[in-house]
Amino acid sequence: MSALAAEPSAATHEDADRDAATKALVLTTAERLFAERGLRCVSVRDITAEAGVNLASVNYHFGSKDTLVFEIFRRRAAELSRDRARMLHEAQARHGGQAPVREILAALMAPPLLWSRPGHPRRIAMQFIIRARGEGGEAVREAVGKDVSHLRPFVAALIAARPDLPPEEVHWRLHFVLGMVHNNRVAEFERLHVLSEGLTRDGDTEALLNRMLDFAEAGFLR
Amino acid sequence: MSALAAEPSAATHEDADRDAATKALVLTTAERLFAERGLRCVSVRDITAEAGVNLASVNYHFGSKDTLVFEIFRRRAAELSRDRARMLHEAQARHGGQAPVREILAALMAPPLLWSRPGHPRRIAMQFIIRARGEGGEAVREAVGKDVSHLRPFVAALIAARPDLPPEEVHWRLHFVLGMVHNNRVAEFERLHVLSEGLTRDGDTEALLNRMLDFAEAGFLR
DNA sequence: TCCGCGTTCGAACGGACGTTTGAAGAGATT
DNA sequence: AATCTCTTCAAACGTCCGTTCGAACGCGGA
Structure with missing residues (x-):
């Protein structure tokens, strides 16, 4: 761990594309x-x-292969979190600060779904994030597990939207919603299509998002 | 790939524990x-x-490490499927053939949750199944992806319980439920506990199962 | 022109891994 | 006792991998 090769030039601020x-x-x-x-x-x-x-x-x-993986993951995960946060903020602005449950959940669900659409500039990035979440080494796993700060605004918004629920219950339901979101992998969709014998066809992201929102909203508004 | 070492003895039928x-x-x-x-x-x-x-x-x-992994997975996955099928059958028997949605979902959710409880004889097996689902090689992934036969009785039961829904919709909702189930990994629980700052405490499997059932049933009965 | 520094390059190091091999052991059968 | 078959054993084989090394390169500044 002694001496590591110096970071090259580092440009003026952080953009390392110019010289490298x-x-x-x-x-x-x-x-x-x-x-x-x-x-x-x-x-x-x-x-x-x-x-x-x-x-x-x-x-x-x-420095190392692991660092490379972590570097890519860090950038993309932050980007995704920003996308979600922006959607949440917009929803809150639309409703004078208090967004309804459905729009909070939409801010959580929509970005990863939209990124996965064919042709989206972040499609590869989204696939990478999913891979890294499951196959990543210690660094990635720690980053995923410990960094939950980007979820806090969603917890707060959900608690505010359902002040009658115990915060504990809100956390559990958020856990269920995240399970639904994380399950949207290519392999799982193929499995579903085999099971339904072609009845379920993907491609219509909008429809899938609405289905997910219907399901999750019903579970949350219960 | 030519000659492979012969399967040792193979006992009388299939149980290879006696001699090996x-x-x-x-x-x-x-x-x-x-x-x-x-x-x-x-x-x-x-x-x-x-x-x-x-x-x-x-x-x-x-024969190989991959075959060993697949062998363990095949046995345990079949065991889990049998457990689920038995619960479904019992629920149907209790209701004269037509089990309600909640009990169908319970048959799907309860076995993996119960197996994960500390002290359960299948606790390690359940952890292995979860690992193998994500990290398994080609053989395991194919087995998971293509073998959906054990889910068909559940699809049929759900369609019978909600004949007003298009079968397509039932398949999607089942997909969401499976997402909830598959998300119950150790790492995800820890993440949730960090997020809720200790508010959510695991250990009470019964309560978690009921929470999941409440959420999923609401989404399904919508 | 020469020097210094960041970068690229080919080559190799050292290790971990799955797998194979051929001999040795053990137990039943003839 | 001799033979055969299944199993165990120590030792190695070949491969792939992440990483390191030292020399060469290119270019801007003294």
């Missing part, structure tokens, strides 16, 4: 490969070969 | 280690060392 095209190339290539094949099934050699850069680039720019 | 104590020991040790540390983080050497058997035992008795 290699670093940005590694970031995007790694994210895509990780999203496609999973974290463990993509080696540093796969990434550097696909990106057309030298093998040592990953360790030079990021 | 080693095989059974590998099975239980591997299941426990896999459940504790994850599939990728447990090597064949870890298993054989912990079990006190020779390194080659795994390949001799199971």
Whole structure:
């Protein structure tokens, strides 16, 4: 752990794209490969070969493979949290500070669903996040487990929307909702389509979101 | 891939415990280690060392590490499915063939929850199943994804209980319920406890099951 | 021009892993 | 006792991986 290769240049503030095209190339290539094949099934050699850069680039720019994974995850997770927070804020603004349950849940559910749509610029990022949540190493798992700060505004909004419920109950119901959201993986959809023998067809994200909201809202308003 | 070591003895029917104590020991040790540390983080050497058997035992008795994983998973998953099916059958028997939604959902939710309780003989098995679902290789993933036959009785029961709903809608709602169930992992509970600052305390499985049933039933009866 | 610094490069290191091999052991059968 | 079969054993094989190393490169400033 002694001496680590110095962070290259670091530009003026934080944008490392200007001088290090290699670093940005590694970031995007790694994210895509990780999203496609999973974290463990993509080696540093796969990434550097696909990106057309030298093998040592990953360790030079990021220190280690784990750090690279964590770096990508940190950026994307923060981005997703911002998206959710913005939707919540908009909903609260629309209702004079007190958003109804359905719109709070929509702010929680919509971003990951929308990001997963084909053609969305964050589609790969969303797949990566899902992969990293399940397959990530110690660093990612800690980041996911301990950083719950972005959920606090949602808890507060839900408690305010249902002041008659014990806060304990609100937390449990939020847990159930998050379970519904996290279950929206490609493999699970395929499983559902096999089970329903083609009856359920994905692609209509709007309809799925409404179905989820109907279900979750009913559970929450009970 | 040519010649594979012959399956040892195979006893009279299928029970391989009589003559091969080693095989059974590998099975239980591997299941426990896999459940504790994850599939990728447990090597064949870890298993054989912990079990006190020779390194080659795994390949001799199971052919490969992947086959060993699949073997454990197949047994436990079948066991869980049987448990669920039995609960569903009992519920239907109680109501003259037509079980209400809540009891159908209980048959789906209760077994994995009960297995996870401290002290339950299938606690380790349940943790293994959860691990294998997420971290399993091609074989496990295919088994999970394609084998949906054990869910069909539940679909049929739910459609019968809510004949007014389009079958498509029933399938989607079942998908949501399964999301709730699959989210009951140790890491997620810890995350919830951090978020609620100790307000939510686990241990009371009965209460959690009732909470889940309340939530899911409301979403289903909507 | 020369120097310094950040970056890239090819090559290798050291280790962990799943798997294979061939011999040795054990127990029943002939 | 001899033979056969199933099982166990120690030792290694070959591969893939993350990481490190030292030299070369390119370029802006003295």
